[in-house]
Amino acid sequence: MAYIGKEPTVGNFQKCDAITVVNGQAGYTLQVGGTAVSPESANHMLVSLNGVLQAPSDSFTVSGSTLTFASNLATGDVIDFVILLGNVLDVGVPSDNTVSIAKLTATGTKNSTTFLRGDNTFASAGGGKVLQAVTGTSSTASQGTETSFTDTGLNVTITPSATSSKILIMAHTTGLIDTSDAFVYFTIERQISGGSDTNIGDSSLGLSHMRGDAVNISNVMVHALDSPSTTSAITYEFQRRVSGNSGAVAYQGVKSNITALEIGA
Numbered sequence: 001m002a003y004i005g006k007e008p009t010v011g012n013f014q015k016c017d018a019i020t021v022v023n024g025q026a027g028y029t030l031q032v033g034g035t036a037v038s039p040e041s042a043n044h045m046l047v048s049l050n051g052v053l054q055a056p057s058d059s060f061t062v063s064g065s066t067l068t069f070a071s072n073l074a075t076g077d078v079i080d081f082v083i084l085l086g087n088v089l090d091v092g093v094p095s096d097n098t099v100s101i102a103k104l105t106a107t108g109t110k111n112s113t114t115f116l117r118g119d120n121t122f123a124s125a126g127g128g129k130v131l132q133a134v135t136g137t138s139s140t141a142s143q144g145t146e147t148s149f150t151d152t153g154l155n156v157t158i159t160p161s162a163t164s165s166k167i168l169i170m171a172h173t174t175g176l177i178d179t180s181d182a183f184v185y186f187t188i189e190r191q192i193s194g195g196s197d198t199n200i201g202d203s204s205l206g207l208s209h210m211r212g213d214a215v216n217i218s219n220v221m222v223h224a225l226d227s228p229s230t231t232s233a234i235t236y237e238f239q240r241r242v243s244g245n246s247g248a249v250a251y252q253g254v255k256s257n258i259t260a261l262e263i264g265a
Helices: none
Strands: 025-029 045-049 060-063 066-073 079-084 114-116 122-124 130-138 142-144 150-158 166-177 183-192 197-199 208-211 218-226 234-243 250-252 256-263
Touching: 045 060, 045 066, 142 150, 150 166, 150 256, 166 183, 166 208, 166 234, 183 218, 208 218, 234 250, 234 256
Parallel strands: none
Antiparallel strands: 025 066, 045 079, 060 066, 114 122, 130 150, 130 256, 142 250, 150 234, 166 218, 166 250, 166 256, 183 197, 183 208, 183 234
């Protein structure tokens, strides 16, 4: 906040440098480490003279960095100490590692798995964390002329730990189709234990495709993000189908892999 006049020094407790009394002098400069300091007011100071604490305003006043006693001091008087209290209405800045979790007013569960948010609430970490990864491979080449999506033998099985998790599937293979102007489409099918099969891609086109052009071999990569809403085992199958010229044959390479990542909500 803004202040009119001098901004208070919060909890800045300091002991002033020793002051030598000058005979017949009432005013003395306050310093800490050789640098002039300005107290909040006389009420924010402890001043001891000849072993007796002095009453603020009555026995002394302060203006800026000048301490002025009500009467001139004389030879033999001793200013025992001057302590500045800062703004004693505030606790000031706590020392490092002195505030425990129990002292915080934040709501929510406070433990080693949560963090403090900007709205002063504790929340669990999450949102995009990879909970597990499972990979399946195939070392067998395959081919087919099927015009409906058919399992190629490349699959992976994963069991989600929560119904809110998403599953990211990534498949890679090499392939070709032997007939010009023919197409081969690739997709991922979800097969939940005890349930029906679901094509994650478009049921007619799939998620990726390639067109026949002589016998050029191409890389095929298929990515899909699934929300199965289950904790049952799921098998994701890499499937293909051909279309276009009659008798077109699609070939799939020897080295193929498919990976399923469980992503926490």
